[in-house]
Amino acid sequence: MMPTRERAITAEVRPSHGSGRLHGLDLLRVLASCFVVFGHILSWFSVRRESSWLDQGVATFIVGPLHLNSNLSFAGVGLFFLVSGVVVTHATDRERSGQFLFRRLARLAPLLWAVTLIAWFLINRGLQVSSEAATPLGVGDLLRGMVLAHHLTYPSTAIVGVTWTLLHQTAFYILVALCIPILRRRAWLAPAVAAVVCFAALLISASSRTSRTGETASWLLHTLGQFATYIPLLCIGQVISLVHRGKISGLAGFAIGTAHYLLFAWSDRMGGYTFQGGAMPRTALLLILLVLLTLKISGPISRSAWVGGWARRTYAIYLVHLGCVFVVMDGLVPLVGHELAMGATILTVAVVAEALHRVIERPVDAWLRHRRNAKRGTVRSRQPTR
Numbered sequence: 001m002m003p004t005r006e007r008a009i010t011a012e013v014r015p016s017h018g019s020g021r022l023h024g025l026d027l028l029r030v031l032a033s034c035f036v037v038f039g040h041i042l043s044w045f046s047v048r049r050e051s052s053w054l055d056q057g058v059a060t061f062i063v064g065p066l067h068l069n070s071n072l073s074f075a076g077v078g079l080f081f082l083v084s085g086v087v088v089t090h091a092t093d094r095e096r097s098g099q100f101l102f103r104r105l106a107r108l109a110p111l112l113w114a115v116t117l118i119a120w121f122l123i124n125r126g127l128q129v130s131s132e133a134a135t136p137l138g139v140g141d142l143l144r145g146m147v148l149a150h151h152l153t154y155p156s157t158a159i160v161g162v163t164w165t166l167l168h169q170t171a172f173y174i175l176v177a178l179c180i181p182i183l184r185r186r187a188w189l190a191p192a193v194a195a196v197v198c199f200a201a202l203l204i205s206a207s208s209r210t211s212r213t214g215e216t217a218s219w220l221l222h223t224l225g226q227f228a229t230y231i232p233l234l235c236i237g238q239v240i241s242l243v244h245r246g247k248i249s250g251l252a253g254f255a256i257g258t259a260h261y262l263l264f265a266w267s268d269r270m271g272g273y274t275f276q277g278g279a280m281p282r283t284a285l286l287l288i289l290l291v292l293l294t295l296k297i298s299g300p301i302s303r304s305a306w307v308g309g310w311a312r313r314t315y316a317i318y319l320v321h322l323g324c325v326f327v328v329m330d331g332l333v334p335l336v337g338h339e340l341a342m343g344a345t346i347l348t349v350a351v352v353a354e355a356l357h358r359v360i361e362r363p364v365d366a367w368l369r370h371r372r373n374a375k376r377g378t379v380r381s382r383q384p385t386r
Contacts, residue, residue: 022244023302024295026311028083031290033314033321035076036162037349040325041342042071047131048329052338066286069277077165077276078233078287080318084169085237086291088176090245092183101177103368107315108166110360115319116145119160122323128330129323130161152223162322171227172234187247188256191235195259198235201228202263206270222272229267229274232260236288244295261285316353316361324349 045055055071063070091100120142123134137159144150145159148167158164176183179190205225208218236257243253265281267273274280301307328348332341 022295024297025083025086026307027297027302028079028291028294029311029314030307032076032079032083033317035072035079036318037321037346039072039076040322041329041345043131044325044329046071054342067279068283069279074276074280074283075287078284079290080165081230081233082237082287082291085234086241088173089238089241092176092180097177097180100180101173104173106368107364110364111316111319111356112163112166113146114356114360116142116159119323120145122327123159128326130158130326132158134158160319160323162318168227168230169234172231187242188252191239191256191260194231194235195256195263198228198232198263201225202267225267226273229264232263233284235260240291240295313353313357316357317349320352320356321349324352
């Protein structure tokens with residue numbers, strides 16, 4: 001018999017409802033990768049103080065009417081956060097906490113190491129791989145970049161500029177791994193507890209602004225506030241996943257998701273925790289609506305092989321695109337103009353991402369599958385025969 005309090009949360013929820021594959025997730029990954037690539041191409045024009053029909057058109061017909069951040073800033077990253085929250089929550093039903101965390105980090109780390117090494121080499125060759133020019137870096141900088149520790153030092157030294165998001169995703173993975181037992185028993189409690197933790201972290205971080213703390217302590221508390229700013233978006237993705245799979249009711253999901261959105265908006269109102277522009281809550285709200293509208297799309301496009309293949313390469317695209325944008329645009333715009341340089345940039349992103357996907361991501365995925373199947377075979381062989 002289900003306890004009364006638990007029944008109130010899960011009333012009218014059927015686990016079998018919505019248990020199928022979400023083909024819309026692949027489409028959302030594709031859209032997110034397009035947002036980040038084109039967003040940083042637009043950023044290149046801003047950084048280099050140049051102009052073309054592309055950045056003018058986006059500003060006039062998209063950014064202006066929708067009151068978004070300039071250069072569509074945060075649209076791609078925000079969508080990746082939401083999608084990541086949905087995806088990793090699906091894995092919690094079939095994986096133990098340690099297994100869950102190992103598989104997530106095993107997928108992130110090898111490609112991160114390779115791209116960090118490439119970016120480190122390019123920087124030391126005098127090339128600019130992000131919006132900020134970097135001075136020559138040592139081996140210590142390389143090693144810190146490979147474990148994301150450069151984002152936790154003061155002042156921080158960026159090698160692959162976009163990897164700051166991986167730090168927040170890793171924190172979310174740890175939080176989810178710790179909450180897997182809760183997610184299987186009282187699923188609503190995990191994102192609810194996360195909301196309380198983020199609220200407390202923001203409160204502590206904000207209060208430190210008016211207190212007399214040292215420079216290092218002040219920076220650490222500010223970093224804590226940044227974690228508490230972005231993790232709510234990942235938790236909103238988690239809530240969407242739980243509602244879809246019938247783990248919690250729509251009403252409970254709406255309430256918890258709203259709490260996380262209000263935390264994100266509150267952090268933006270306090271200021272200082274985000275850097276992408278003044279339209280963060282609006283951008284996040286539009287992205288949440290986009291996820292809800294796209295998630296269950298199951299037409300020929302979302303099911304197509306090319307969308308699925310593109311979706312599997314979005315992590316590689318995400319890591320390499322920024323360096324490709326600045327290296328190729330800087331090199332080609334003076335020679336061939338904006339249009340051909342943009343085309344060459346997109347082609348370079350596709351080629352580099354494809355190469356890294358084949359050389360690194362595919363072997364890692366194959367190894368993880370082999371490891372999982374070997375463990376399943378071991379478990380079956382230990383079961384007594386009848």
